[in-house]
Amino acid sequence: DAGITQSPRHKVTETGTPVTLRCHQTENHRYMYWYRQDPGHGLRLIHYSYGVKDTDKGEVSDGYSVSRSKTEDFLLTLESATSSQTSVYFCAISGGTGVSGANVLTFGAGSRLTVL
């Protein structure tokens, strides 16, 4: 299995509280991603990182921030959680951007967040 772990795996919080999800990889991959999964929408990209301190927005970035101070860690922060951010959050990693199919995104196990 690819070395990618997410924490926490489950979290229940209240509206307005800050939440941080952590993604840790042991593969030394350059690219890391945060997606959210919602019924009827599949997975949607929140933010991604292409190196230490290098991040960019995805499709649904409003209300989220990220940080990557080390190659192995990619943090997703909800500064003030809202009920619309109740979702399953997936971290993914990738080694490169070449056309080879080997540059496949490998996903963590997911973090289920409930905002009451």
Add this chain to the structure above:
Amino acid sequence: AQKITQTQPGMFVQEKEAVTLDCTYDTSDPSYGLFWYKQPSSGEMIFLIYQGSYDQQNATEGRYSLNFQKARKSANLVISASQLGDSAMYFCAMRAHMEYGNKLVFGAGTILRVKS
């Protein structure tokens, strides 16, 4: 912008029969990759198969094959000899190679149920 459409929210198939899951895509990038992932009820995302836009032959991986019709912009997944363990959510995704960051865009998914 890239878009993936999966028009079948749910499918049933009899065990040992073949099933086709539909996927159409839209992109202006001449170079792209198409992916299928499986998500069983346990929640993890499992990579199944990859097709590059310039690949001359349809991709195959064991019981999985990708029916790639470039002119029609379709990338259907064919599962032969269905097994009970194939019951899962299936996601089609694409990566446009001119887009920075090796990002995947996902469809909404198709739930497949295999009947015994």
